[in-house]
Amino acid sequence: MSKDIPVAKITGFYVEVLRPDLLPLAIRTPEVDFDRIYHGWIETRIMSMGRSNAARIMDGFRLPRSNTYAAAASMHFASLSDCYWIRQEAENISWEYVSLYRADISEEVAETSLFGKKQMFHGHIHTPEPSTAGLSAKAWYRNADQKLWLYKIGKKEVAASKILDxxxxxxxxxLDASNELRQKAEEEQIRKIYERNEKLVKCPIITSEQRSIVTWYDYEEHCDDEHVNPYTQIKRNPKYHEMQVCDYLLGNADRHGENWGFYIDADTGKLGDLHPLFDHDHAFSEDARIVAQTTEHNMSLKQAAIQSLPYAGRLNLNAIRTMQHPEEITEEQWMGVQQRAKVLIGERVRQREEER
Structure with missing residues (x-):
């Protein structure tokens, strides 16, 4: 289902495509079969047991830890990335019932997902946790403004946000959300966060019932079906080149194909522009040999940034010289950012002199 529109009907292992234009991008082909739906879509909606507090989430659902499929299935495989879901043909339910955008998110599950609280979940549960990607502790909350916010334990992303600003x-x-800790966590949980010298941070949701996101991996799958090079168009996009420069500047070692991608119109299935950068909790690496994960050919993060510099002119790298040291990172990490900014500024000067 895409909201209330049936897009494919699965009977046994046979798939009847009803709306190929509205299929999830990674499997958008009239010849899609059950194997592609299961391994190319359903598996991406299932929480990894490598994720922090995953075992306690499964315990809270009173499900075997080996059966994360069941947890996602209980939410009809809905997520906060898009408006797709699955229902049995005989089920008399609609998008209104399933949508996580409209639901009262389960704070019980959020407490377990974010802080590792041991508890059983009760009543009818709506929660995105069984389908939220990534391995770090995180949870969704609907705040007083009734908007959805993603909360995480860490502090590097606040520093990264200041630098990117x-x-x-x-x-x-x-944003630093440490002032909300006592509203959401118990004393023992708060103590552990402070002992690890971490913070509670939050960011606003960037999707809606009108605007979804698709990962770069999904886009690559689609391009493979269409027999086109996925880098042909992306290399013409200034935001792509800005991402290369930003990741080198931040020392980001984790820009894999699931944490960057595109907006897509949830009603038409039309692909949009790259969505804003997110997920920087592995930034400020001191490894100078980080390999770029976002380029067509093998190269270092530094090489990718230098190659992209001519197409990322909107970025004001000189601002690093005058901004204050973000308190969330160490002096050594901040010196690394300044040094990488110096390299980029010098390279930009050299490139412009060569153009003359």
Whole structure:
């Protein structure tokens, strides 16, 4: 289902495509079969047991830890990335009932997902946790403004957000939410966070019932079906080149194909622009040999940034020279950012001199 529109009917292992134009992008082909739906879509909606507190989430649902499929299935495989879901033909339910955008999110599950609280979940549960990607502790809350916010334990993303703000990059803002800890966590949980010298951080949701996101991996799958090179168009997009520069500047070692991608119109299935940058909890690496994960050919993060510099002119790298040291990172990490900014600024000068 895409909202209340049936897009494919699965009977046994046979798939009847009803709306090929509205299928999830990674499996958008009239010849899609059950194997592609299961391994190319359903498996992406299932929580990894490698995720922090995953075992306690499964315990709370009173499900075997080996059966994360059942947890996602209980939410009809709905997520907060898009408006797709699955129902049995005989089920008399609609998108109104399933949508996580409209539901009262389960704070019980959020407490377990974010803080590792041991508890059983009761009543009818709506929660995105069984389908939220990534391995770090995180949870969704609907705040007093009735908007959805993603909460995480960490602090690097607040520093990254300040730096990206300063240089004018398009990114999801991460805010220090430590003043909300006593509203959401128990004393023992708070003590552990402070002992690890971490913080509670939050960022606003960037999707809606009108605007979904698809990952780069999904886009690559689609391009493979269409027999086109996925880098042909993306290399013409300034935001792509800005991402390369930002990741080198931040020392981001984790820009894999699931944490960057595109907006897509949830009603028409039409692909849009790259969504803002997010997920920087592995930034500020001191490894100078980080390999770029977002380029067509093998190269280092530094090489990718230098190659993209001519097409990322909107970024104000000089702002690093005047901004204050973000308190969330160490002096050594901040010096690393300044040094990488110096490299980029010098390279930009050299490239412009060569153009003359």
């Amino acid at each position: 300063a240089i004018g990059a398009d990114h999801v803002p991460y």
